Amino acid sequence: MATEDPDTIRREFGEAVNMTAGELETWLDSDESRAVGQKDGDGESTGHASGRRIVALLRTKKADLTDDDLAHMRKVHGYVQRHLAQEPAREEIEASRWRYSLMNWGHDPLKKG
Numbered sequence: 570m571a572t573e574d575p576d577t578i579r580r581e582f583g584e585a586v587n588m589t590a591g592e593l594e595t596w597l598d599s600d601e602s603r604a605v606g607q608k609d610g611d612g613e614s615t616g617h618a619s620g621r622r623i624v625a626l627l628r629t630k631k632a633d634l635t636d637d638d639l640a641h642m643r644k645v646h647g648y649v650q651r652h653l654a655q656e657p658a659r660e661e662i663e664a665s666r667w668r669y670s671l672m673n674w675g676h677d678p679l680k681k682g
Contacts, residue, residue, distance in 0.1 A: 573643065575634070575639055578639050578642050578643055578646075579631065579634075579639075579642065581642075581643075581646040582626075582642035582643075582645055582646055584646070585645055585646040585649035585650070585674075585675070585676055586623060586627070586645060586649075586674075586675035586676060587675070587676055587677060587680050588672065588675050588676065588677055588680065589627070590624045590627040590628050592677075593620055593623060593624050593627070593672075593675050594624050596620070596672050596673075597617060597620045597621060597624070597673070601669050602617060602620070602669065602672065602673055603617060604669070605666045605669040605670045605673065606670055606673060614673065616648075616670055616673035616674050617673050619641070619644075619645065619648075619673065619674055620672075620673045620674060620675060622641055623645060623674070623675040626638055626641065626642060627675075645674055645675065648674050649671065649674055649675075649676045652667070652670065652671050652674070652676075653671070653676075653678065655667065656678070662678065662679065663679065
């Protein structure tokens, strides 16, 4: 497992993922969600696949998280932090590929709170 404390990983994941499992599921069903991100061999983007996994993680009890789950949670936190640092001009955000990619990873930069 990661050298980080599982509680820290879960906290950082919770800070990075600001969409609920239901919100993320609805988003992942959209054409906009499927249109962004780097595609792998089966046509699904890395972020879209991660989003499906995030939905499952959000519904997993703390005690049931595996080392692999915690590693993915760290990956999500890292991706969101790196991607937020690349924020485009404010007026371009709402319908931007940047926002849509972040949303595939469970973070809507326009969501308050």
